[in-house]
Amino acid sequence: MLRTLAFLCLSLFAVCPQAFAAIELHDVSGRTVTLDTPAKRLLVDDGRIIFALSFLSDDPASLIAAWPHDIDRLGRAPYAALEKLSPKIGTLPATGSNASGMSAEAILSVDPDLVVLSVYSQFADDRVHLLERAGVPVIYVDFVTDPLENADNSLLLLGAATGHAAAAQKLVAFRSAHRDAIARRLQQAGRVERPSLFLETHASATGQCCFSPGKAGIGRLVAFAGAENIGNALGNKPFGQLTIEAIFTADPQIYIASGGAYMKDRDGLLIGPGFTAEDERQSLDRLLNRPGFNALSAVENGRVHAMDRHLFDPVIDILALELLAKWAHPDLFADLDVDATRTALDQMTPLGVARGYWRGAGK
Helix, strand or coil, X not given: CHHHHHHHHHHHHHHCHHHHCCEEEECCCCCXXXXXXXXXXXXXXXXXXXXXXXXXXXXXXXXXXXXXXXHHHHCHHHHHHHHHXXXXXXXXXXXXXXXXXXXXXXXXXXXXXXXXXXXXXXXXXXXXXXXXXXXXXXXXXXXXXXCCCHXXXXXXXXXXXXXXXXXXXXXXXXXXXXXXXXXXXXXXCCCCCCCEEEEEECCECCCCXXXXXXXCCHHHHHXXXXXXXXXXXXXXXXXXXXXXXXXXXXXXXXXXXXXCHHHHHHCECCCCCCCCHHHHXXXXXXXXXXXXXXXXXXXXXXXXXXXXXXXXXXXXXXXXHHXXXXXXXXXXXXXXXXXXXXXXXXCCCCCCCCCCCEECCCC
């Protein structure tokens, strides 16, 4: 009888392993989703999610069933590395992005075992319900609207969903330690001046001016780093547009331009792998030569910096946070070696984190 019972138990385990491998996921929107086994065919609505996955898996493309082919969001350097690692990434089905929406029918046609959407996705609730009724689970992640709270939770969520929980926990611990070091030093310093800061995103010499984070999104990083974001005037939005008059009135003590390879055809800031220091200097000079900019206190006092937009992306936004802290409080964080953090991150992903994503911070 005992042998029969043991055989039955072993047989049940062999036939129904999913009963012992259920994964309960609590996503950033408050929903609970259960997977029988780790997901292996993800449909994502933002290329940056693939970059996040590259810190959890040595072959992130193997986890992707379809993606928006939004190469500039993923980053041109990371995409080139991804394509070299997994040439099939360019041939995978293309979906709509979180900005354009997607049809449930198109999603079902690629047979995903998990759909990963951004919290601000245009994908309607009724289509989510349609997917779930068809047996396709959906989770929401967030690396944009609240990078301090939701980014780590999203990494843990992706790790649990794909069977890489240990890697996600290690990564989150690394990020937390670096954030805590900044917070601890600011706290130990007591009452320190919070310099006013203007972070111009998508900075262009001839295009529309002047885009800035609000209190949400990157604005959370600015506040955490101990600076006063003049974009707070935009309210709790993650992103918006300030008037020239508002910028001149605020007269920020620090000016940071952000851009990258995607700004090449928009007369914008050129920075990042593939661009020289001279490329960056010339494009930054064009930005500062716009009427009135050279009169800003930040420019007169030499507190002008530049960074690639890619630094605000998943995982490596910890570099943006360290740079913001160092640029806001150069004496307090004189020994903060941002490039050492970059080197550590470079070793954590097969896509690499190259030098050249920022200028003006020394180490």
